[in-house]
Amino acid sequence: MLKRGLSVLAALACLSVAACSHVPAAPPVAEAAPQGPRLILISIDGFRADYLKEGITPNLQALADGGASAAMRPSFPSLTFPNHYTLVTGLRPDHHGVVNNTMRDPQKPGVTFKLSNKEAVADEFWWDDARPLWVTAQAQGVKVATLFWPGSEAVNHGVRPAYWLPYDEAMPDEARVKQVLDWIDLPAADRPGAITLYYSQVDHQGHDFGPGSPQVDAARREVDTSIGQLVNGLKARGLYGKTNIIIVADHGMAKHRPETFVRLADILPEDSYDLVTGGQVAGLYAKPGHEAEVDQALITNKPAHMQCWHKAKIPARFQYGHHRRVPEITCLADVGGYIIGPSTDNWMPKPEGGSHGYDPSAPEMQALFIANGPAIRPGVKLAPFDNVDVYSLETKLLGIKGEQNDGKLGPLKPALY
Incomplete structure (x- = not known):
């Protein structure tokens, strides 16, 4: 009896142990591959294309070496808000309606859109001539998180990004990267398929101290360190090399040439025109009864160090001048120059x-x-292209159908597998 009992126990043990050769072991359960966002879109405001060649941004260089890189032409005018909106719509400023950092609209009299007017920045009215990437993606089932991106603080065609924050310039870089990684760590059902990230310090230091300054170099190193922290976060999650990353700038930066600065007060009586915005590209209207005077001073006489045109005569290569928000006269300073407004403006x-x-x-x-990621060939140096083309790459990487736009995928196809 004891012998029989031991035999039964041995047989049961054999059934439960894979070492018993006649009982096949159960196959191991495969772990699901980690799933991150399909795209991370990063803007480094004011990062000139040739900054990459100077050897002080190793993390950016590693991403470029392992992917594709190029010098990219901004749209006119080469300002922050117009070009950021171009990068997520594929439209020229003349078509998406954000024609300047400062603008007016005859359909909204008495209001000036500008960076400091938070109410205007968050008003759909100024943005809804176009559908940005997050509106289109979310209509096709791809959640989007924005940290930060011009236009993302406003409702657009009834839609906001699934996750967004109002712009906070003081938010430290480490906190920005942590927020991106926190979004990536959300449960699969809540996780965004596309995320934007924005850095401003290279642009700020460029305005204050000029390209080539120690301050700009320090800002570039700071951003590069932050990019490295993001890459390390992706590696720790098994997502580096499995997530497509696009890094762009909205424009470059030119050193000031003070000898070319133009004072409108030296050219025109201050009661003869209404200035919407000055700077590198100025927009204004002649006041009633002063049209001939303003034309003579700005267009016929051709003042030194700037060119001025009526909106219908802006050179075709700029693809600018048809939108209702473009002022009647546009003046463009020489590179490094500046158009200074009335004497009452002390700035x-x-x-x-x-x-x-x-x-x-x-x-x-x-x-x-x-561009770097599983869809991007390594070591590709692209020919310079227009920034309207980036939108087609974004939609391609997200697997969505984009809106009608001014760009094309062709110039970026050599970068794709």
């Missing part, structure tokens, strides 16, 4: 600083472009 650009907004074909205006 002056810093002579040692820098600016953008100039002719997009100027080498100083060329912007950074890097």
Whole structure:
């Protein structure tokens, strides 16, 4: 009896142990591959294309070497809000309606859109001539998180990004990266498929101290360190090399040439015109009864260090001048120059600083472009292209159908597998 009992126990043990050769072991359960966002879109405001070649941003360089890079032409005018909106719509400013950092609209009299007017920045009215990437993606089932991106604080066609924060310039870089990684760590059902990230310090230091300054170099190193922290966060989650990353700038930066600054007060009586915005590209209207006087001073006489046109005569290569928000006269400063407004405006650009907004074909205006990820071939150097083309790459990587736009995927196809 004891012998029989031991035999039964041995047989039961054999059934439960894979070492018994005649009982096949159960196959191991495969772990699900980690799933991160399909796209992380990063903007480094004011990062000139040739900054990458100077050897002080190793993390950006590694992403470029392992992917594709190029110098990218901004759209006219080469300013922050117009070009950020171009990068997520594929439309020229003349078509998406954000025609300047400062603008007016005859359909909204008495209001001036500008960076400091938070109410206007968050008003759908100024943005809804176009559907940005997050509106289109979310209509096709791809959640989007924005930290930060011009236009993302406003409802657009009834839609906001699934996750967004109002712009906070003081938010430390480490906190920005942590927020992105926190979004990536959300449960699969809540996790965004696309995330934007924005850095401003390279642009700020460029305005204050000019390209080539120690302050700009320090800002570039700071951003590069932050990019490295993001890459390390992706590696720790098994997502590096499995997530497509696009890094762009909205424009470059040119060193000021104070000898080319233009004072409108030296050219025109201050009661003869209404200035919407000055700077690298100025927009104004002649006041009633002063049209001939303003035309003579700005267009016929051709003042030194700037060019001025009626909106219908802006050179075709700028693809600008048809939108109702473009003022009647547009003046463009020489690269490094500045158009200073009425004498009542005491603000002056810093002579040692820098600016953008100039002719997009100027080498100083060329912007950074890097793409890296599973869809991108390594070691690709693309020919310079227009920033309207980036939108087609974004929609391709997200697997969505984009809106009608002014760009094309063709210039970026050599970067794709």
